[in-house]
């Protein structure tokens with residue numbers, strides 16, 4: 009503590025001098041800037057050459073710069089054509105497509121703006137800061153001076169323009185009611201985007217959006233490139249949380265200048281034409297490789313042997329200054345050192361990247377090429393702190409989900425959108441036991457007693473939802489297209505045909521892949537930002553073949569070849585006749601379709617919900633909270649006997665399939681790797697599709713968080729059986745601690761698997 013306090017004092021003394029000693033400041037900052045008293049914020053302003061070293065000049069310099077920035081806002085956000093000053097200006101008009109027309113420029117800029125908008129609405133989602141309201145909104149914008157408009161208005165009108173264009177191409181007419189409904193959100197499938205605050209209020213993400221837009225206009229050669237949002241984010245955050253309110257008030261202008269100055273140093277990373285320049289990304293990657301060779305010869309040699317080029321893993325690290333690899337507090341700490349090191353062209357960044365590799369060296373040295381690329385690309389989740397057993401790590405909603413087809417055949421009923429069960433516990437038990445005389449004890453423990461009165465049905469196809477919200481979400485995302493409404497019988501028939509083909513083609517265990525494909529197509533069709541959705545898909549684990557390239561994903565085995573081809577053809581027809589999604593065409597080529605099926609197979613996560621399970625849990629809680637009197641104890645044992653009897657009967661009549669089941673794609677969960685001795689598990693604590701990752705034992709900091717991909721009944725099979733299942737379904741050879749410790753076991757499978765093997769070989 010004493011050392012920390014001393015560091016604070018050293019910074020403060022240095023920053024108070026009339027002439028700041030830059031060399032000393034760099035030495036101090038390199039070892040980390042304290043966040044308190046605005047030290048980091050001030051230090052960065054000096055290190056990024058925004059504040060001159062002569063403090064006596066700060067006041068006039070700052071007021072000049074900040075006034076200049078206000079001018080930029082006025083100039084760059086002004087609506088062209090609205091304030092004509094000369095006769096000639098009136099010649100320009102919104103339909104003028106000449107390249108020098110201010111309207112044409114205005115429309116082109118809107119495309120850049122739309123991209124910025126999408127990117128900043130997802131800035132640092134693990135932090136609530138960017139969604140919060142700023143205390144210092146832009147007065148020029150909010151006061152609505154005559155002749156000015158806000159970026160908000162431009163985004164709404166641009167989103168409308170994009171949507172109406174695609175609609176008109178398809179239908180030849182403009183459907184404004186539909187467009188208006190969608191225009192409030194640029195992506196209908198993502199609830200995680202930051203939303204606008206009411207008029208007169210601005211959130212921090214909107215301020216960041218303005219900075220980037222002004223930057224893109226003033227630097228038209230470079231404009232805005234995706235990733236710049238990740239650079240401005242931490243800078244603005246640091247300035248806008250400055251405890252000194254005088255500084256905080258001007259966070260927007262100050263962040264703009266610091267960002268602009270930083271971009272001078274790193275702009276070559278963002279522009280392809282500079283890839284080969286002295287400071288271009290390719291040269292930087294070469295320098296990084298040389299350093300790796302010097303630091304860890306074995307790893308360098310291994311990477312050469314495995315052809316693991318830095319383009320595959322270090323490109324993002326170097327371009328975005330590690331802002332994606334660490335959480336914000338760590339990014340800020342790393343940037344203290346990087347900014348202090350700036351004149352040496354961020355040499356220190358190369359050292360950090362090397363350290364990141366060396367820290368993983370034991371795993372890398374034993375890993376195959378594809379295991380190593382996975383490790384380096386960072387698609388794994390590592391704990392940052394101690395987690396106790398039973399602790400919730402995170403919760404997440406799926407990007408898309410579907411119920412198993414057999415749910416309906418066996419009369420399971422659950423919300424089509426979120427899988428919440430739509431039976432009361434009594435209905436559930438009576439159905440599973442095929443006994444209508446069963447009466448549930450403790451009905452007060454069943455929150456679904458009156459569920460039948462709350463069910464919302466699609467007016468066209470009678471599909472059931474647990475709430476109006478779920479129904480509306482489903483409609484906006486996909487149901488408006490996939491609804492079996494008999495309005496278009498041929499389309500419905502084709503959809504049924506596709507689902508039936510899948511049922512007869514796919515190998516057990518049942519998967520929902522084909523419904524997921526149909527839903528994804530409908531979501532793409534409905535989205536006014538298709539590329540973004542495709543980009544989300546790209547992040548999931550991909551590839552059709554195992555690491556050693558010995559076999560393909562189970563769904564792509566030879567025996568399914570002709571059915572897979574029939575399916576592909578049917579989907580291609582569906583796209584051509586009813587969807588016309590040009591961006592999806594590749595997925596409907598032979599290769600693309602195989603890739604898509606493998607992606608869904610490798611990343612799908614099962615979902616299970618049940619009214620009975622909620623009731624049982626509530627009954628158990630009830631007996632726990634009751635006093636331990638003899639009478640209560642007897643009642644508790646009665647209820648457990650009753651529950652046991654129910655489960656025995658269900659087992660006899662319906663077997664193991666007692667939950668309403670489905671599966672979905674989850675963005676974050678799909679980063680969790682498998683271990684046969686996992687330290688976490690997936691639960692559905694809310695009895696709907698919201699997934700919870702919960703620890704199953706104590707987890708230490710820096711330990712990888714893993715789940716078991718195998719179903720409960722497969723988890724205790726022999727090492728050989730487990731590895732076989734994992735290779736077929738997930739294309740990797742499990743080398744977890746348990747598999748390694750069981751390495752001496754004979755390669756034996758159960759009889760059942762033996763016969764399956766024989767079938768495979770036939």
Ligand SMILES: C[S@@+](CC[C@H](N)C(=O)[O-])C[C@H]1O[C@@H](n2cnc3c(N)ncnc32)[C@H](O)[C@@H]1O
Pocket residue numbers: 379382386387388547548549550610611677678679680681682683737738739740741742743744
């Ligand atoms: C849902 S993803 C998990 C995240 C994955 N690391 C990624 O980068 O996308 C599933 C894929 O991760 C890889 N994977 C998962 N667990 C693994 C393990 N224990 N060893 C090697 N690869 C694994 C396999 O390629 C598998 O198909």
